[in-house]
Amino acid sequence: METIINLIIKGSNIMPPGHILRSFAERFGESINTEWFIEDEIYEAVFYLAEIEHIARFNAFGELLDTKTNLPLHLIKPPHAAEAAKVGELMNLIEINRNGQLFYELIARDKALIRYYLYLDEAGNLLEKRKL
Numbered sequence: 278m279e280t281i282i283n284l285i286i287k288g289s290n291i292m293p294p295g296h297i298l299r300s301f302a303e304r305f306g307e308s309i310n311t312e313w314f315i316e317d318e319i320y321e322a323v324f325y326l327a328e329i330e331h332i333a334r335f336n337a338f339g340e341l342l343d344t345k346t347n348l349p350l351h352l353i354k355p356p357h358a359a360e361a362a363k364v365g366e367l368m369n370l371i372e373i374n375r376n377g378q379l380f381y382e383l384i385a386r387d388k389a390l391i392r393y394y395l396y397l398d399e400a401g402n403l404l405e406k407r408k409l
Contacts, residue, residue: 291313291314291315291320292313293313293315293320293335294339296338296339297320297335297337297339299339300335300339300340300341301322301333301335304333304341305322305324305326305331305333307326308322308324308325308326308331309324309325309326310324310325311323311324312324318336318337319334319335319336319337319342320334320335320336320337321333321334321335322334322335329346329347329348329349330346330347331344331345331346331347332344332345333345342375343373343374343375343376344373344374345371345372345373345374345382346371346372346374347369347370347371348370348371348372349370350367350368350369350370352370353367353370353383354401355401356397356400356401357370357381357383357397357401359401360383360395360397360401360403361383361385361395364385364386364387364393364395365385365386365387365388366385366386367383367384367385368384368385368386368392369382369383369384370382370383371383378399379398379399380396380397380398380399380404381395381396381397381398381399382394382395382396383395383396383397384409391408391409392408392409393406393407393408393409394406394407394408394409
C-alpha cells in the first residue's frame, strides 16, 4: 500500500469512470491541475479554480457529496474569527459545502504553538475542537 507521501510525490494516477468525469466537468469545467484519488468508492478531485485550491468528492454514481475550498485567511467571517481568536493565531481556513449547507474547518495555534482543529457551522457555532 502506498503512503500519502508517495502519492503526493508521484501523483495519484487514478482515472475515474466517465460519468464521474462528466459530473465534475459540469460543475468545475474551468478547473486546472486536477488530481484524482479514490478511497472506499469515494472519488476525490483536488484542483484549482481562480488560483484557489478546491476538493470535490463524488460517490460511485457521480453525485457530488461535498466541496472544500481552501480560503485565504482574510476572508474569514467575524463569528469564525472570534472562535479562532479564543485559541490564538488563525493558520488555515476551509469552507465546506454539503448540499448548500456551509461548515468551516479552521486550524489555529496558541502562544505555545500548539495547533487546534476547529469545526464550525455557518453561524460560527463551535461543533468540534481538538488538539492536533
